[in-house]
Amino acid sequence: IFGPEAAALTALEAAARKVFKLYGVKELRIPTVELKELFIKSTGTTTDIVQKEMYSFEDAGHRLLALRPEGTPGVARAYIENNFTQAAPVQQFFYIGNMFRAERPQAGRYREFEQIGAEFLGNPAPAADAQAILLLKDIMQAFGVKNYSVKINSLGCEKCRPLYRQALIDYLSSSKDTLCETCQDRLERNPLRVLDCKIDGHRFAEGAPKMKLCPECEEHFNEVKRLLDGKIPYIVDTSLVRGLDYYTRTVFEFQAGDKSQNAIAAGGRYDSLIKSMGGADIPAVGWAMGAERTCLALGSLPAEEEVKVYVVSLEKSCNEYAFNVMQNLRADGIITEGGLFEKNLKGQMKQADRTKARFAVIIGGEETARGSAKLKDLTTGEQKDYPLDALAGAIKNIK
RNA sequence: GUGGAUGUAGCUCAGCUGGUUAGAGCGCCGCUCUGUGGAAGCGGAGGUCGCGGGUUCAAAUCUCGUCAUCCACCCCA
Numbered sequence: 001i002f003g004p005e006a007a008a009l010t011a012l013e014a015a016a017r018k019v020f021k022l023y024g025v026k027e028l029r030i031p032t033v034e035l036k037e038l039f040i041k042s043t044g045t046t047t048d049i050v051q052k053e054m055y056s057f058e059d060a061g062h063r064l065l066a067l068r069p070e071g072t073p074g075v076a077r078a079y080i081e082n083n084f085t086q087a088a089p090v091q092q093f094f095y096i097g098n099m100f101r102a103e104r105p106q107a108g109r110y111r112e113f114e115q116i117g118a119e120f121l122g123n124p125a126p127a128a129d130a131q132a133i134l135l136l137k138d139i140m141q142a143f144g145v146k147n148y149s150v151k152i153n154s155l156g157c158e159k160c161r162p163l164y165r166q167a168l169i170d171y172l173s174s175s176k177d178t179l180c181e182t183c184q185d186r187l188e189r190n191p192l193r194v195l196d197c198k199i200d201g202h203r204f205a206e207g208a209p210k211m212k213l214c215p216e217c218e219e220h221f222n223e224v225k226r227l228l229d230g231k232i233p234y235i236v237d238t239s240l241v242r243g244l245d246y247y248t249r250t251v252f253e254f255q256a257g258d259k260s261q262n263a264i265a266a267g268g269r270y271d272s273l274i275k276s277m278g279g280a281d282i283p284a285v286g287w288a289m290g291a292e293r294t295c296l297a298l299g300s301l302p303a304e305e306e307v308k309v310y311v312v313s314l315e316k317s318c319n320e321y322a323f324n325v326m327q328n329l330r331a332d333g334i335i336t337e338g339g340l341f342e343k344n345l346k347g348q349m350k351q352a353d354r355t356k357a358r359f360a361v362i363i364g365g366e367e368t369a370r371g372s373a374k375l376k377d378l379t380t381g382e383q384k385d386y387p388l389d390a391l392a393g394a395i396k397n398i399k
Numbered sequence: 400g401u402g403g404a405u406g407u408a409g410c411u412c413a414g415c416u417g418g419u420u421a422g423a424g425c426g427c428c429g430c431u432c433u434g435u436g437g438a439a440g441c442g443g444a445g446g447u448c449g450c451g452g453g454u455u456c457a458a459a460u461c462u463c464g465u466c467a468u469c470c471a472c473c474c475c476a
Contacts, residue, residue: 047474049475070475101474103474104400104472106468106469109474117476244475260470260471260474260475264476267476292476310436314435347429350436351436362434366434381436
């Protein structure tokens with residue numbers, strides 16, 4: 001990845017870091033390689049990620065390891081192993097890093113890709129859910145992504161979800177034989193996904209039993225929506241089901257574009273994950289953003305207005321002088337390129353043009369003798385001789 | 400992981416049913432123009448035809464495999 005694509009990723013990371021700071025979210029650097037078991041236990045055995053998309057291998061010590069397919073398990077492990085529960089249970093973390101999933105690649109879907117993620121740990125309040133979502137919105141805004149939609153839903157908790165799950169299985173079982181192959185398989189494992197199926201999903205959109213949230217979950221979801229109202233447009237989509245096992249209550253997805261890979265960021269609450277991994281009963285909510293997808297959604301990065309100087313030397317006897325001018329400009333904080341002294345003046349000017357420099361600084365025998373430099377404005381073609389100690393100041397003034 | 404399309408010069412592509420030294424445009428380098436870029440003219444460099452095997456007297460062209468990119472599915476960020 002190079003050129004504009006690399007610049008876009010860097011800009012996205014910079015925008016994210018700026019907004020994370022604003023929200024008091026601190027960086028956490030998590031391992032690239034973990035015990036495979038970690039993902040099996042946390043991401044979940046029913047997920048495709050664990051069932052068929054992990055890059056796993058045995059190391060020299062006969063440990064079964066895996067390249068991380070997502071970041072949340074690493075964050076959860078860090079939280080538990082560093083005893084945050086005791087010392088400071090309320091934490092907001094972000095991470096930036098590459099993830100790995102063995103899938104067939106296409107635009108916006110790579111086997112190695114970058115995720116930027118945020119996790120709010122230890123806060124059960126709807127305010128945490130709403131902050132997580134608005135944090136994501138603010139990053140999109142800071143980066144410049146505009147054309148996206150936000151979908152939210154509530155999956156309920158350990159009390160109300162099993163009831164719904166069973167109701168759904170009962171309802172769908174009667175038409176089991178007519179379901180597509182994958183849905184027959186999904187029926188027992190994760191019946192919510194059947195409603196999400198592109199082949200069969202629409203058939204049950206009307207008749208399927210609706211999620212019946214328990215009063216606590218209902219109130220939680222309503223509060224989240226109240227907090228979001230007026231701050232971000234969103235759509236409640238009851239068919240929104242996340243592919244990871246650990247989600248509870250609020251789930252959300254930011255979508256952009258009309259291609260298949262339209263989820264640019266997604267997340268939700270996972271109140272039982274920390275506990276199920278052997279930690280304390282710590283609620284949490286978080287999300288992950290696909291960096292490459294988000295850059296794709298941006299389109300092109302607005303060109304940065306940077307003033308750049310290109311230094312050229314006319315003859316061999318001036319090279320050292322020109323070289324020093326170049327280094328002095330950099331010392332003065334001016335973006336400077338040059339040093340292509342083997343080429344003739346024309347060739348060096350051509351290179352100056354190609355690097356999109358605003359100015360050329362031309363050094364010849366006269367300038368070297370006089371202790372000056374010619375400053376040429378490449379947009380207007382005007383040029384003027386400056387004493388060396390006035391050069392940097394002159395460039396900054398024209399800015 | 401399934402189905403499909405594509406892969407020829409730095410880039411965009413042309414090369415019909417297998418047949419001499421594989422082409423174009425743009426870009427690049429040089430010269431016209433040895434103190435000045437963007438224009439024009441002229442000249443030049445650059446290609447394991449994605450990679451590997453097979454068929455054939457002969458393969459960029461046919462075939463099998465493989466890798467990569469893209470599309471749909473699947474899945475997901």
